[in-house]
Amino acid sequence: HILDDFTNRDFEQIVLCRDPEAGLESVIAVHDTTLGPSLGGVRMRAYPTRADAVADAMNLAQAMTYKAALAGVALGGGKSVINVDPRVANRDEILVAHAKYIASLGGRYIPGVDMGTSVRDLELIGRHVPVASSQRGDPSYFTARGVVRSIEVALEAADRAVAGARVAIQGLGNVGLHAARMLAQAGAQVFGADIDPQRVRRAVDEIDLVAVDLDDVLLADVDVVAPCAGGGVIDERVVAGLRASILVGAANNMLSHDALARDLRERNIIHVPDFVANAGGLLAVEAEIHDAEDGLTERVDAIADTARDILARSASTQADTVSVALAMAREVVENKRKHRPYF
Numbered sequence: 083h084i085l086d087d088f089t090n091r092d093f094e095q096i097v098l099c100r101d102p103e104a105g106l107e108s109v110i111a112v113h114d115t116t117l118g119p120s121l122g123g124v125r126m127r128a129y130p131t132r133a134d135a136v137a138d139a140m141n142l143a144q145a146m147t148y149k150a151a152l153a154g155v156a157l158g159g160g161k162s163v164i165n166v167d168p169r170v171a172n173r174d175e176i177l178v179a180h181a182k183y184i185a186s187l188g189g190r191y192i193p194g195v196d197m198g199t200s201v202r203d204l205e206l207i208g209r210h211v212p213v214a215s216s217q218r219g220d221p222s223y224f225t226a227r228g229v230v231r232s233i234e235v236a237l238e239a240a241d242r243a244v245a246g247a248r249v250a251i252q253g254l255g256n257v258g259l260h261a262a263r264m265l266a267q268a269g270a271q272v273f274g275a276d277i278d279p280q281r282v283r284r285a286v287d288e289i290d291l292v293a294v295d296l297d298d299v300l301l302a303d304v305d306v307v308a309p310c311a312g313g314g315v316i317d318e319r320v321v322a323g324l325r326a327s328i329l330v331g332a333a334n335n336m337l338s339h340d341a342l343a344r345d346l347r348e349r350n351i352i353h354v355p356d357f358v359a360n361a362g363g364l365l366a367v368e369a370e371i372h373d374a375e376d377g378l379t380e381r382v383d384a385i386a387d388t389a390r391d392i393l394a395r396s397a398s399t400q401a402d403t404v405s406v407a408l409a410m411a412r413e414v415v416e417n418k419r420k421h422r423p424y425f
């Protein structure tokens with residue numbers, strides 16, 4: 083099954099890692115290094131099966147390639163997942179064992195923070211690998227900023243503005259709360275839900291967020307739905323039941339499969355793909371790696387231009403926004419591949 087997946091998809095390298103002494107079982111997926119060394123977070127999570135862990139690493143790595151291509155970032159797409167519950171007792175030992183496998187790739191994969199890992203974890207990994215990112219702090223403000231720019235563009239396409247718009251956010255964590263703050267400041271009415279009641283309370287106290295039921299947030303009667311929690315939350319049922327006319331958020335791979343983008347288009351729901359809207363964090367990480375913080379805010383705000391271009395091409399070709407964005411990203415990678423010097 084894994085071999086089939088590898089054969090049928092355009093991956094450069096998949097590394098399955100195991101260290102029984104440490105209790106490590108992990109996957110490193112390097113999708114494409116045409117634009118630069120592959121970069122992507124280290125996700126720590128107990129998966130139902132090993133195949134689920136491999137599939138998640140591959141899907142997330144592929145999305146990183148396209149995210150970098152469309153954001154103009156000179157990095158490739160990679161991701162790694164450690165198949166263990168993040169609350170495991172010998173966490174550090176497992177992280178170091180994983181780091182040694184990362185080091186064996188000689189810099190082809192640059193790790194960063196992801197679900198289940200922290201800046202501290204990356205500091206630990208960083209002691210064992212050639213380059214690690216996410217050590218200067220949390221990039222989620224920049225991720226949220228790009229999401230908000232994309233929401234503005236989607237509202238503009240619907241002849242609306244942020245002021246007065248109703249936005250429902252699923253997940254009030256690092257990205258969701260930053261986005262909620264920015265939207266409230268710009269005059270939107272912000273609704274939200276989180277499985278962690280403390281996070282809801284914090285947002286209610288700080289920005290007068292209207293708390294909604296966990297089960298209702300994606301189907302709320304609002305103008306914009308912004309998924310900022312886990313992936314795969316937008317499935318057939320949600321697409322059919324969406325009352326918002328705009329779907330833009332931070333959650334990676336939020337559509338449970340790409341074909342749903344066509345259904346969104348048929349329902350006239352304006353959708354900026356996640357790998358376009360949430361590239362602000364990657365831009366921040368690139369600035370960290372290349373020591374080039376100057377102009378970062380402007381580069382994140384330029385996500386609006388890409389989002390606008392994608393919506394315009396989708397409107398003129400009738401193709402859904404995910405297909406349009408993927409075609410644009412693949413073109414960037416292919417152009418670079420043609421012109422890169424032989425090595």
Ligand code: NAD
Nearest residue numbers: 221222225253255256257276277310311332333334360363
């Ligand atoms: P986070 O863990 O800080 O926040 C996620 C929040 O969602 C948490 O508060 C959690 O309690 C909540 N949550 C989980 N399941 C939920 C559910 N079913 N309903 C409602 N709330 C739920 O993560 P984050 O860094 O804010 O990232 C959010 C999403 O954005 C993730 O999908 C991540 O992959 C993606 N993303 C983040 C960044 C970044 O810079 N942090 C960059 C790109 C993409």
